[in-house]
Amino acid sequence: MSSLLSPAPRRETLGANVLFQIKELLLTGQLLPGEQLSLRSTAEALGVSVMPVREAVYQLVADQALEVAPNRSVRVPLMSAGQFQEITQIRLQIEGYAVEQAAQHSPPELIAALRRLNDQLSLAMEAAGENKAAVVLLNKELHFLVYAAAGMPMLVKMIESLWLKIGPVLNYDLRAGSERTRKKIAVEHHARMIAALERGDARLAREALHSDIESAFKHILAKQFSS
Template identity: 50%
Template sequence: MEHKTASADETVQREDDGTPPGLDGRVGRIVRQTLADQVYGDLKELLLAGRAAPGERFTLRGLASAIGTSAMPVREAVSRLVAENALEVLPNRAVRVPLMPRARFEELRLIRSSLEGLAAATAAAAATDAELAEVVRCADLFAAERAKKRPDGAAAMRHNKDLHFALYRAAHLPTLMQMIEGLWLQIGPVLNLDFRAGPERVRQGEAHIHHAALVAALLARDPQAARTALVADIWSAGDFILSRGILPD
């Protein structure tokens, strides 16, 4: 993906169109901030979708090269994600996806169950038909991936994330959505330890069962059943991750 700042010709055109003199620096700051927001969005999506694993390291230069931008907006975006506990800066100035201790994972699972369960229950009553159709579409994509002879763990993770967030958006509670995003920024990479454990894990896991129960509850407009299915999904995945003994004490 490549993000471009405004060219000198574009700046001249803005002035010819009536941009008051003396705003060049301010316009530059606006462009730079917009670019930093775009980079932040790209990195946030990478973490939310579990495309980076706990302990994975990056450099600012490497991230800038991969995204196709300069180091400045990457540095600004990384600073925001560090403040949200989604990334950490190491002494050598490298950037790392934090390792998550077992106790913190269990704490976040408990909080997620409460907040995401609330979103599921609310969505069962508040979602539009189009929003429900989007949740069903994501569930179908996950089920189709699982049914393959060798499912792609990364694709399964993406469909799972899309399903969850389609559901949470359908609750129409923006503050709750923001809180859930903050939790997923931290928990997303840990889901690597579930869906990317191997094709057989995708095939043999219980996620599709909980997804089916969730879809049925949503279509029945049953808030309690939707909450129950969603919480069961969170706990089932969490139990598997904890059983692997990979999380540090």
């Protein structure tokens, strides 16, 4: 995990940067369910003392994005199929609302930026090798660029909170290079959503987002939670 972190730039407060980097690992599924987070190793990777790492980690514990195990180690929580389904249902409502609002605030430069990201996502899905970290990062960047366009910062924070909880399983198919990735299913849904945003069609934009979320949900439920 420490190889995914980079030293904190001094122009930012250490605490804010440490929190940001650990959040990114969770949001993009680079930390797996049940994986332990070493405070000392994380501090060394970031080039900071253990104190700001401890503060960031325990803030995430309070947000239920991380948990303290019985042996006092800090780890990514495991998620049941029921919890995954519940969070997905909440995401459909909240993220769907954000997309509807974004449809009213989608200038040409936003549409162009979204199309660039989706094109980059498509190319990343074609890249050789099993490491699909770029796919996961681009997918997250595209989604949150849309949500930010809603112009509702508190709504974006709510969405981030959901992604922090679900991130370790949310990107299962993207990270693993599944059939959905090879067929670029997410790229197709994104293209439909972007086209609807360009036309200011809130209903179709929401439907495209729902298709994206639901197709990933069904795939992950079958692959990760089937017994």
